[in-house]
Amino acid sequence: MADSQHITLESLSKVYPVNQGRDLVALRDIDLKVSWGEFVAIIGPSGCGKSTLLRLVGGLLKPSAGRVLVNGREPEQAQRGKEVGFVFQDPALLPWRTVYSNVRLALEVNRNHRQTRDPNELLEFVGLAPFSGYYPHQLSGGMQQRVALARALVFDPPLLLMDEPFGALDEITRASMRYELLRIWQATKKTVLFVTHSIAEAITLADRVVVMSSRPGEIRGVVPVDLPRPRTEAMEGEHEFQEYAARLREMLRE
Amino acid sequence: METGLAEPAEGQAIDARRQRRLARSVRRIAGDVLPPVIVLTIGILFWEVWTRWRDIPPYLVAPPSMVLDRLRDEPSFFVGEGLVTLYEALFGLVCGGSIAILAAVAMAHSRLVERTLFPIAILIKVTPIVAIAPLLAIWFGFGLAPRVVIAALISFFPILVNTVTGLRSTNPDALAFLASIHASPFKVFIKLRMPSSLPYVFAALKVSMPLALIGAVVAEWFSADEGLGLVIFASNAQLDTPTLFAAVTVLAAMGVVLNLVMSLTERAVLFWHESVRESR
Numbered sequence: 001m002a003d004s005q006h007i008t009l010e011s012l013s014k015v016y017p018v019n020q021g022r023d024l025v026a027l028r029d030i031d032l033k034v035s036w037g038e039f040v041a042i043i044g045p046s047g048c049g050k051s052t053l054l055r056l057v058g059g060l061l062k063p064s065a066g067r068v069l070v071n072g073r074e075p076e077q078a079q080r081g082k083e084v085g086f087v088f089q090d091p092a093l094l095p096w097r098t099v100y101s102n103v104r105l106a107l108e109v110n111r112n113h114r115q116t117r118d119p120n121e122l123l124e125f126v127g128l129a130p131f132s133g134y135y136p137h138q139l140s141g142g143m144q145q146r147v148a149l150a151r152a153l154v155f156d157p158p159l160l161l162m163d164e165p166f167g168a169l170d171e172i173t174r175a176s177m178r179y180e181l182l183r184i185w186q187a188t189k190k191t192v193l194f195v196t197h198s199i200a201e202a203i204t205l206a207d208r209v210v211v212m213s214s215r216p217g218e219i220r221g222v223v224p225v226d227l228p229r230p231r232t233e234a235m236e237g238e239h240e241f242q243e244y245a246a247r248l249r250e251m252l253r254e
Numbered sequence: 255m256e257t258g259l260a261e262p263a264e265g266q267a268i269d270a271r272r273q274r275r276l277a278r279s280v281r282r283i284a285g286d287v288l289p290p291v292i293v294l295t296i297g298i299l300f301w302e303v304w305t306r307w308r309d310i311p312p313y314l315v316a317p318p319s320m321v322l323d324r325l326r327d328e329p330s331f332f333v334g335e336g337l338v339t340l341y342e343a344l345f346g347l348v349c350g351g352s353i354a355i356l357a358a359v360a361m362a363h364s365r366l367v368e369r370t371l372f373p374i375a376i377l378i379k380v381t382p383i384v385a386i387a388p389l390l391a392i393w394f395g396f397g398l399a400p401r402v403v404i405a406a407l408i409s410f411f412p413i414l415v416n417t418v419t420g421l422r423s424t425n426p427d428a429l430a431f432l433a434s435i436h437a438s439p440f441k442v443f444i445k446l447r448m449p450s451s452l453p454y455v456f457a458a459l460k461v462s463m464p465l466a467l468i469g470a471v472v473a474e475w476f477s478a479d480e481g482l483g484l485v486i487f488a489s490n491a492q493l494d495t496p497t498l499f500a501a502v503t504v505l506a507a508m509g510v511v512l513n514l515v516m517s518l519t520e521r522a523v524l525f526w527h528e529s530v531r532e533s534r
């Protein structure tokens with residue numbers, strides 16, 4: 001581990017050029033440090049730049065100002081080294097490929113990467129081993145999202161970027177996916193940046209919750225969540241959990 | 255799911271289910287095929303009765319029985335001429351389609367190429383191909399070439415436009431995923447863009463295939479010593495209406511068979527696509 005921080009954002013800004021020279025400031029002066037193995041949730045109204053932030057960290061976008069460091073280097077380097085796993089709200093599986101072959105996709109794209117994981121093992125890990133021969137359209141939304149997670153883990157990246165991964169799921173599936181993700185995180189100890197709309201989701205999952213405000217997208221505050229781990233569904237009813245929820249709601253309302 | 259471990263009772267249930275599924279597909283085929291066949295049969299009978307009852311001279315409207323006789327007289331003649339036209343149409347479709355797909359790949363790749371090529375493609379589209387057919391006969395002589403060229407030109411545009419659209423309509427998150435693992439543009443094309451465009455390519459092929467047949471037939475009017483187009487042209491000049499009708503019938507039958515082959519191929523290749531899944 002070259003750098004003490006896994007992710008460092010320094011006065012990071014992103015401006016989108018829109019029609020007729022009117023620019024849209026999607027992110028302004030973001031400062032954030034994320035340490036190795038930390039689970040950080042990002043919450044904020046839609047359009048506040050959460051996806052933009054994740055894309056900057058993943059090297060899919062270039063900053064307009066400021067800088068992003070992943071493991072002390074440019075995100076481009078991390079991308080080249082397959083050190084980032086991306087999961088989106090849309091599972092975006094390839095419908096003509098089976099579950100197994102969707103997870104294998106990354107290996108076909110880059111055959112000679114050193115550190116890879118066996119797709120079958122990953123499917124076992126996310127509880128989908130019996131479905132490896134199925135096509136995506138034969139799976140429920142929650143199962144598709146677990147395939148997307150397995151696909152993102154093929155190169156065993158130390159960093160997972162998840163952009164509202166459970167946003168399109170129904171409430172019941174969503175709740176169970178939360179604990180599934182925690183189990184996986186606890187087993188792999190990856191750093192996770194997790195964008196969500198759900199306050200309960202953020203509290204259940206995260207070590208810290210980053211609250212953002214929109215227009216321009218800025219960090220309104222960072223709330224450390226000191227609930228014990230492993231977190232359980234029972235905690236959601238507890239007083240402490242409710243206090244965190246009230247505090248986050250308050251911060252989002254301001 | 256684990257049929258291998260099925261109990262006897264369960265095996266019977268599976269048998270029953272298989273039978274029900276079979277019955278369902280028989281019913282579906284019957285439902286799809288029977289109504290048009292019935293309507294067509296009624297139409298043909300009406301036509302037969304009408305021409306005989308009103309004593310319509312065969313050179314104006316030939317009754318179906320006479321057309322059928324004509325086909326039975328010389329089946330090898332019609333099949334032979336039909337194969338010539340079919341060959342021209344398919345050859346033209348393959349040539350026009352290949353060039354269209356290559357151009358589409360270049361256009362989807364670069365806006366500059368698109369801005370350069372698209373006006374030329376529009377020019378090809380708005381030029382009435384039928385009008386330049388005589389000219390092509392002068393350029394390419396009376397061999398296969400002008401007919402294949404016309405079939406190719408006429409099938410070019412739909413395939414070009416649809417393939418460009420198809421190559422551009424890739425799931426953005428799937429693209430982002432591949433970008434996040436630093437996939438090369440070539441891999442992105444092979445693994446994602448190309449397969450995503452297939453539904454559009456098939457839709458275009460279904461439009462272009464009958465166009466290619468029309469192109470081949472029209473080209474034969476101007477520049478051929480063989481093919482169904484020539485048969486139609488010659489029999490029309492000689493007021494040999496039964497032969498003309500017989501040629502048109504063969505042409506229509508070829509169109510139906512080609513369409514069927516195309517649909518079945520599409521179903522097999524695009525088993526994963528909504529358009530095919532919904533029609534199951």
Ligand SMILES: Nc1ncnc2c1ncn2[C@@H]1O[C@H](COP(=O)(O)OP(=O)(O)O)[C@@H](O)[C@H]1O
Pocket residue numbers: 016017018024026045046047048049050051052053
């Ligand atoms: N490619 C783009 N071009 C122009 N504007 C964009 C682009 N992507 C996002 N935006 C704008 O930037 C803002 C932030 O977008 P986004 O990061 O997607 O927000 P969030 O994920 O929080 O909903 C929004 O106002 C959005 O309209």
Ligand SMILES: [Mg+2]
Pocket residue numbers: 050051052163
């Ligand atoms: Mg978003």
